[in-house]
Amino acid sequence: GAGVSQTPSNKVTEKGKYVELRCDPISGHTALYWYRQSLGQGPEFLIYFQGTGAADDSGLPNDRFFAVRPEGSVSTLKIQRTERGDSAVYLCASSRGGGASTDTQYFGPGTRLTVL
Amino acid sequence: EDKVVQSPLSLVVHEGDTVTLNCSYEVTNFRSLLWYKQEKKAPTFLFMLTSSGIEKKSGRLSSILDKKELSSILNITATQTGDSAIYLCAVANSNSGYALNFGKGTSLLVTP
Numbered sequence: 001g002a003g004v005s006q007t008p009s010n011k012v013t014e015k016g017k018y019v020e021l022r023c024d025p026i027s028g029h030t031a032l033y034w035y036r037q038s039l040g041q042g043p044e045f046l047i048y049f050q051g052t053g054a055a056d057d058s059g060l061p062n063d064r065f066f067a068v069r070p071e072g073s074v075s076t077l078k079i080q081r082t083e084r085g086d087s088a089v090y091l092c093a094s095s096r097g098g099g100a101s102t103d104t105q106y107f108g109p110g111t112r113l114t115v116l
Numbered sequence: 117e118d119k120v121v122q123s124p125l126s127l128v129v130h131e132g133d134t135v136t137l138n139c140s141y142e143v144t145n146f147r148s149l150l151w152y153k154q155e156k157k158a159p160t161f162l163f164m165l166t167s168s169g170i171e172k173k174s175g176r177l178s179s180i181l182d183k184k185e186l187s188s189i190l191n192i193t194a195t196q197t198g199d200s201a202i203y204l205c206a207v208a209n210s211n212s213g214y215a216l217n218f219g220k221g222t223s224l225l226v227t228p
Binding site for chain 1: 120148150152156157158159160161164166204206214215216217218219220221
């Protein structure tokens with residue numbers, strides 16, 4: 001399959017620890033997005049990359065959250081000093097990019113993060 | 117602040133029934149409205165509706181955008197147990213780049 005992939009599928013960590021979540025977008029997609037979904041809620045936007053640069057990081061909740069995409073393909077979401085409130089499913093999506101109004105985001109299976 | 121509201125929040129129907137899911141929105145500069153189906157974790161894309169494409173159909177699923185009423189409906193006819201999922205509505209705003217603003221979703225359960 002050539003869909004968006006995310007690893008790990010599940011991550012359990014202790015409060016205060018550092019975690020990294022990885023996203024591998026659809027081949028050829030220049031745009032990549034991170035969302036966070038809490039139980040009973042819709043996905044909430046975190047950050048958007050166009051190529052290697054973060055074009056919009058307005059959804060990052062605080063400076064403990066950081067994301068990179070150094071070569072314009074794989075992206076890593078990094079969370080420092082995790083808190084119990086960070087527990088959620090972290091979803092990654094990718095799209096062709098280019099600015100067309102019909103640009104569609106395709107989602108990966110997500111990483112379920114549990115902070116104990 | 118942009119807002120997307122879905123109703124009902126949950127719904128239980130019998131196999132073979134027809135269902136209509138609702139999505140209403142308030143956005144400053146509407147760009148597009150999307151419907152996704154979420155089973156387990158990954159939302160899968162169903163439809164995108166824009167000013168130039170206000171009605172879409174695929175098999176038993178169809179969707180209409182009403183730009184005057186700022187709303188959309190998703191219809192599923194002859195429901196099957198495999199239609200059981202959370203249906204998410206999301207809106208893109210031209211001012212906010214490419215971030216999607218999602219509603220809370222409608223949880224649909226189709227019983228045999």
